[in-house]
Amino acid sequence: MILHRIIMKPAGLRRVLYVLLLMCGVLVFYLFWHQITPPLPAGLPRAGFSERHARQSYIKLDPLWTWECTNQRCERRTRDNSKQTPVSLTTCNMLCGSTQLWPQPSGPVTLGTRAVSFYHNQIQLETSIRGSARKLVEDAFTIFYDNIANMVLKSDKSQQQNSEIGRFIVRVHVARVNDVKLRLSTDERYYLTLRINQNDLVANINATTFFGARHGLETLSQLVWWDEFASGGMLRVLKGATVQDAPAFPYRGIMLDTSRNFIPLENIKRALIGMSANKLNVFHWHISDSQSFPFMSPRVPQLAKYGAYSADMMYNANDIKEIVDFALVRGIRVIIEVDTPAHAGNGWTWGPQENLGELAVCVNEQPWSLYCGEPPCGQLNPQNPHIYDVLEKLYKDILELSNETEIFHLGGDEVNLECWSQHLKWEGSFANYTDLHDLWGDFTLKALKSLANANGGRRPSHVVVWSSNLSKRPYTAKYLDKNNIVVQTWGPSQWTETLELLMEGYRLIISHVDAWYLDCGFGRWRETGEAACDPYRPWQSVYNHRPWQQPHINKKLILGGEACLWSEQLDPDALDARLWPRAAAFAERIWSDPQAGPYIVSIAEDVYTRLGTQRDRLVRRGLGAEAMWPVWCTQNPGMCL
Secondary structure (H helix, E strand, O other), X not given: OOOOXXXXXXXXXXXXXXXXXXXXXXXXXXXXXXXXXXXXXXXXXXXXXXXXXXXXXXXXXXXXXXXXXXXXXXXXEEOOOOOOOOOOHHHHHHHOXXXXXXXXXXXXXXXXXXXXXXXXXXXXXXXXXXXXXXXXXXXXXXXXXXXXXXXXXXOOHHHHHHOOOOOEEEEEEEOOOOOOOOOOOOOOOEEEEEEEEOOEEEEEEEEOOHHHHXXXXXXXXXXXXXXXXXXXXXXXEEOOEEEEEOOOOOEEEEEEEOOOOOOOHHHHHHHHHHHHHOOOOEEEEEEEOOOOOOEOOOOOOHHHHHHOOOOOOOEOHHHHHHHHHHHHOOOXXXXXXXXXXXXXXXXXXXXXXXXXXXXXXXXXXXXXXHOOOOOOOOEEOOOOOHHHHHHHHHHHHHHHHHOOOOEEEEEOOOOOHHHHHHHOOOOHHHHHOOOHHHHHHHHHHHHHHHHHHHOOOOOOOEEEEEOOHHHOOOHHHHHOOOOOEEEEEOOOOOOOHHHHHHHHOOEEEEOOHHHHEOOOOOOOOOOOOOOOOOOOOOHHHHHHOOHHHOOOOOHHHEEEEXXXXXXXXXXXXXXXXXXXXXXHHHHHHHHOOOOOOOOOOOOOHHHHHHHHHHHHHHHHOOOOOOOOOOHHHHHOOOOOO
């Protein structure tokens, strides 16, 4: 082996040393820069929250204004001098009169008037829960923790010495540890206390089920806020609180149509995040219609193959499971609706290729106005026996993927009898139909049998159908068993259908179009025919609607309500603003139904203030909630009413 001696000349050695010194200098500068520049908060960037915006939030400005609690209202004041400690508007609102909780709890609430500062790393979970509920509680706590961490608008590592507590301990107790499936009978109550214990702040959440505990965590998060004036910016929380709470109705839903325009999974998840923040518990997924069939059914893949807009506008089995799991930890059940026999066109045209005959009729028929309410038309063929086999397979997929067997939505609205009259063969046994409502009723009974077969021989205990001509006398008694059928009433509140169904003893889910249809008021989307349910429903109209206040109504038969969002004029970019904060207004009505007379004339100032606070929470969680009013109104409470 030959060894080579490398001899470096003095000039070369100096050059190497210069390079090393330069690299060390760059490294020192890099470390120094990251030390003085705080990182972006966890969870960012959020929707509409750019890095530039985040950096600007860190710039400490000498505040001109301070807020003072006067007669249970925060009033803006000019600071007398720079030495006066300013009070932020958020802190004033949290400590002045109103609870700032949304939805307003239904039970007694006692809130302290003092707060303590802390940093989010001090929060820790303590629980002795075992069984199926433990993982759900841990995951729900992680969501709670992340929501608190995302309030932070600057790095608070340097502020740890300014914390006024030792630890922020969250103790969660659940009595029924294996009750982890949401049902109409599920106990969603919770009892929350918040107390100082020596140097620790301790939150105790006691609930019968995981779902109540999750609601308690949501309420606890609303007792925490970011104070930009506290020690240069810190989290604050009330020192003491007690909250007893339970929902007024077991069914509190949002219906989203993903068939007219496709809504990607991430946007659906954002809707679920908003729902959980407002204690809504049913996601009614109107997954198909005559325009498209985006659900890739494992047993009937032809429906999506022929009915989806494109290969990247489909929901496969894993997508469905992902949404169901995402919803569950947020206290939400998923009910998937494939509407039948109407609203079934594209996606149902493959029968002849499979030797099954025509599964649907009137598909894309013109002139459309003769055969459906909006283009394109399409209705299932009740004369084709194969349609019921296809439905059985489809229903089995929905039951398995959604893990929902208590409530099943059958659809059943807006059947166009002219379509069947003109496109079906009236011979043999079908020649005896003089009233096509009976054909519609027979189809419903056969679809219910397919559903029972898919569910192991028995129907789900609550089968939902939209209100329609079939839910009127004399057809209700013939085709809709009140012990099993729930009617979702969507007609205007002035119609008598709600009262008549209640008088007949039917259980209802209320979705009155004149109050709780959030897609209305955006103008016509086609030139001919009525194409918009004007006018726009502002949050005040949504909030004021109390249909159970009508005389002679048996409130016990009302399972709850649902705000509906159809997607003719909706795409993913518009989803957040179309839902929030109006769906939040609906949520308080259906959660605690704050007391008022049967005819509400005006909304209290407290509601405006609390909803404004809730809207800001939704924005901090990344949702593009619509503005309620100019910022000036927020900074000057009560002066815009």
